[in-house]
Every structure is written in C-alpha cells, then in structure tokens.
Amino acid sequence: MLAVLPHIEQALETVVQDFYDAQLDDSEIASIIGDIDTLKRLKNTMRGYISSLFRANYDETYVNNRLRIGKVHKRLGVSPKLYIAGLAALQSLLDREIKAAFPGDEAEGHTLALHKIVLFDTQLVFEAYVDGFLLEVESAKREVEKYAADLGIRVDSLTRHLHEISTKDALTGLFNRRAFYEHLERECDAAQRHGLALTLAYLDLNGFKSVNDTHGHDEGDRVLRQVGEAMLAVTRAVDIPARYGGDEFCIIMPRTERDVVGLPLKRLMAEFDARREHPVTFSIGVVQTDPDEIDEPRELIRKADEKMYLAKQSAKGDGGHHVER
Numbered sequence: 001m002l003a004v005l006p007h008i009e010q011a012l013e014t015v016v017q018d019f020y021d022a023q024l025d026d027s028e029i030a031s032i033i034g035d036i037d038t039l040k041r042l043k044n045t046m047r048g049y050i051s052s053l054f055r056a057n058y059d060e061t062y063v064n065n066r067l068r069i070g071k072v073h074k075r076l077g078v079s080p081k082l083y084i085a086g087l088a089a090l091q092s093l094l095d096r097e098i099k100a101a102f103p104g105d106e107a108e109g110h111t112l113a114l115h116k117i118v119l120f121d122t123q124l125v126f127e128a129y130v131d132g133f134l135l136e137v138e139s140a141k142r143e144v145e146k147y148a149a150d151l152g153i154r155v156d157s158l159t160r161h162l163h164e165i166s167t168k169d170a171l172t173g174l175f176n177r178r179a180f181y182e183h184l185e186r187e188c189d190a191a192q193r194h195g196l197a198l199t200l201a202y203l204d205l206n207g208f209k210s211v212n213d214t215h216g217h218d219e220g221d222r223v224l225r226q227v228g229e230a231m232l233a234v235t236r237a238v239d240i241p242a243r244y245g246g247d248e249f250c251i252i253m254p255r256t257e258r259d260v261v262g263l264p265l266k267r268l269m270a271e272f273d274a275r276r277e278h279p280v281t282f283s284i285g286v287v288q289t290d291p292d293e294i295d296e297p298r299e300l301i302r303k304a305d306e307k308m309y310l311a312k313q314s315a316k317g318d319g320g321h322h323v324e325r
Helices: 005-024 027-033 036-055 060-076 080-101 104-151 155-167 177-194 208-215 217-234 262-275 297-318
Strands: 198-206 240-245 248-254 281-288 322-324
Touching (some): 036 080, 060 104, 177 198, 177 248
Parallel strands (some): 281 322
C-alpha cells in the first residue's frame, strides 16, 4: 500500500471528483448530501480517507475513525446498501489508478491488498451501523415497557401471545405450515446429528369436501377444529402436530420408529370418531428416516404424501380410516 501512495496522491483530486460526480447522479444520494458546503466537507473527508488507506497505519486511531464514519453515515440516513455501493465505486476508481501505474502482476498484488483493507473497513463501518440499530431497538423496547407498565400490561405476556399468533393455526390450535417446516428442519438435523429415528405422519381427510358442499364452510371449519382437538389430545409433548394446509395435517414424531406408531394413530382415530358428526375419516401416510441417512425435510414430506395417497386409494373402497406405512 505504501508503494502505491505516491501514485494515488497524484491522482487524488481526479479520484475524488470522479467519485462525487457519479454519486450525485443518484437522486437519493444527492438529496442526502444536500448543499455545496456539505459536499465540500465530504470531499475533504474523502481525500483524508483515501490517503489513510495507503499509509498502511491501521492502528487504534484508524479503527476509531472508521467506526465514527459509520455512525455519521447512519445519522445522515445513508443506508447500508448505499454505503456498499459507494464503497464499491471508490474501490473501482482506485483499482483504475493502480492498474494505470503498475504492470500486470504487480498491479494485481496491490489491488488485492486494497480490497482486503476495504473489506476490513466495511466490517468496521457495519459494526457501527449494527450498534446504532441495537441502541434504537433497546430504546424502543424501553419505551414499550414503560408504556405497557403505565397501562398495567405485562410485555412478556404480549410477547408470548405474538409468538403464539405467528406459529399457530388460528382455527385448529395446531402449528401452522411455516412453524411445521421450521420444526421439521430442526428435528431432521437433530436426528442426523445423534443417529436417531424420526417418523412423519401425513394425514388427509376423506369426505371433507362433501361436508363443505352439503353443509357449508362453517360446518367444515367445525370438522377441522375437531381434528385439531383430537390431535392435541393424543400427541406427546415431544410430538409436533400441524395443519399443513386445507384438510391436510402432519405429525412429526421425534425419536420414534415407524413400527410403533400404530397405537397412537389408533388413539387419534378413536378420539376423532368420538367427536365427529359427519362421515369423515383419515387417510394417513407414515414414513421414517433412516438414522444413517436422513432425508431432506421436503423429500420426507414427499414420501409421506405418496404413502397417504396409497391409503386414500384404499379408503375409496370402504370410506374408513386407512394407514399406509
């Protein structure tokens, strides 16, 4: 970097002018810069920054200056996206000057050194951005807590309620599709890490469309709630019962082999039969991961779905509950 410094100092005014000519073409940046006096101060700061890049004295003072620059950019309203774009433009201009001053391989070595220090600077500036955002979040949290306390509201209970809303299906009380995927990915990772079995049951309702068509969607919703009640009544604390979508449901059964799920599924059918008022039954496909070779979550769902369709073919004959393993 020191070897490049004399060449960069000769081209300094050109680099700074070219940089700000390009920046001012962006209306968003131009509105942030505002007036001529601000532009003059920014140009002077840029000259100092470019010179410091090539003086190769990356001490505590240098680091503190970069952190301060990050805070200034954030205070001015310069988004991280704009900052990165500006830094990339400056790096390109400096690369141009290095390549003009040095032959091939030598220029490549100098530009590589420049890119490393620019990356280092970027990390410092973003630390300042992140610190600023964290302070804002903490300040907002304190304001919410104070406001909630004035109203006699417990923030932790609100947080729990929001979490419930974001992860649970409002109609059935089961986990929703998004939460189901998150749980399945986590359980697949755990099964692979510890060499454990993992079983997935995929459920579809037989006769549900007829309930909707004949009795209306309110009655169909009642059937779905009955399914949710039955699933919650029979699943273990470690199981993850979810509404996958429409009249399709899933149960993730960690540390469980396919051969032993027959009994809990029979209990599920009995619980549902005790509640149901329409000829609606389950078609269930069951698959188990191999502890030595865990399927990806979507592949596991696909296999369980295929098994469920085999069960559905059998259900067409008698309309009863059917399980395919």
